[in-house]
Amino acid sequence: MLALRSTADLLTWRTSLAAGTTIAFVPTMGYLHDGHLSLLREARARAGAGKVVLSIFVNPTQFGPNEDLDRYPRDEAGDFAKAQASGTDVVFCPTTPEELYPSRSTWVTVDDLDQHLCGRSRPGHFRGVCTVVCKLLMLVRPDVSLFGQKDFQQLAILRHMHADLFLPGEIVGMPIVREPDGLALSSRNANLSAAARQQALAISSFLAQVRERFSAGVRDVATLLGDTASALAPGKIDYVEVVDALRLAPVNLIERPALCAVAAFFGGVRLIDNTLLTP
Numbered sequence: 339m340l341a342l343r344s345t346a347d348l349l350t351w352r353t354s355l356a357a358g359t360t361i362a363f364v365p366t367m368g369y370l371h372d373g374h375l376s377l378l379r380e381a382r383a384r385a386g387a388g389k390v391v392l393s394i395f396v397n398p399t400q401f402g403p404n405e406d407l408d409r410y411p412r413d414e415a416g417d418f419a420k421a422q423a424s425g426t427d428v429v430f431c432p433t434t435p436e437e438l439y440p441s442r443s444t445w446v447t448v449d450d451l452d453q454h455l456c457g458r459s460r461p462g463h464f465r466g467v468c469t470v471v472c473k474l475l476m477l478v479r480p481d482v483s484l485f486g487q488k489d490f491q492q493l494a495i496l497r498h499m500h501a502d503l504f505l506p507g508e509i510v511g512m513p514i515v516r517e518p519d520g521l522a523l524s525s526r527n528a529n530l531s532a533a534a535r536q537q538a539l540a541i542s543s544f545l546a547q548v549r550e551r552f553s554a555g556v557r558d559v560a561t562l563l564g565d566t567a568s569a570l571a572p573g574k575i576d577y578v579e580v581v582d583a584l585r586l587a588p589v590n591l592i593e594r595p596a597l598c599a600v601a602a603f604f605g606g607v608r609l610i611d612n613t614l615l616t617p
């Protein structure tokens with residue numbers, strides 16, 4: 339596995355590839371877990387005899403001033419071992435943010451879809467995500483890029499950006515990977531105390547209850563959600579919403595594919611999770 343630490347090295351490597359070499363790309367912020375590895379394994383399968391590229395970059399521009407940039411977990415040696423075992427050919431891990439941000443004056447924004455869910459509670463977050471993913475797609479020029487549906491809004495926004503800017507390759511969404519007890523895998527889980535981790539199971543239990551009610555025929559969102567404060571206690575709710583799966587705007591009645599999305603703090607750690615509800 340080759341480690342590239344500058345954009346110059348990445349571009350040199352990319353240019354040296356024979357025309358027609360398939361590239362499958364997985365962008366991450368590192369501290370790899372089985373969710374990331376599921377993306378890498380799918381990338382390996384899709385790349386065939388070509389190359390799997392992983393990027394590891396804790397992107398500062400997608401963190402707000404009071405968010406957890408400094409506390410974001412990192413483990414480069416562990417990540418390299420996992421990436422190699424999952425069939426990664428190249429890991430791009432820029433040494434400084436300046437590698438990807440020669441200046442901080444060019445930005446990519448996707449209107450509308452960022453007005454909802456995480457976009458409302460994290461102003462500027464998706465601008466940071468879109469900008470860095472756009473840069474990475476231009477550098478790597480992959481045939482396929484893989485993203486997790488755990489970050490459902492991110493995936494929806496990136497699909498729009500990708501189509502509107504004619505960015506290279508195909509975008510593929512991958513299912514949420516969970517712990518056996520239901521907790522959605524996240525690098526941020528490493529920041530949970532044992533007690534907070536236990537309490538955080540309330541999120542996946544709540545989503546399971548919502549799915550059960552939905553399967554039983556409930557379509558009215560208020561009935562579907564029930565008493566969210568007690569369902570997620572002692573978590574501090576950022577939002578619990580049912581939104582249209584395409585437009586991400588809230589709905590009161592489910593008539594088309596919808597998403598039930600949760601963001602809540604447990605022990606000061608912000609966790610997100612979701613489930614699709616398809617009538």
Ligand code: AMP
Nearest residue numbers: 366367368373485486488489514515523
């Ligand atoms: P991150 O490192 O958190 O920015 O995530 C990198 C990629 O992995 C994103 O496309 C995420 O949606 C995806 N991802 C994170 N957690 C999971 C999970 N539990 N299951 C599937 N994909 C995930």
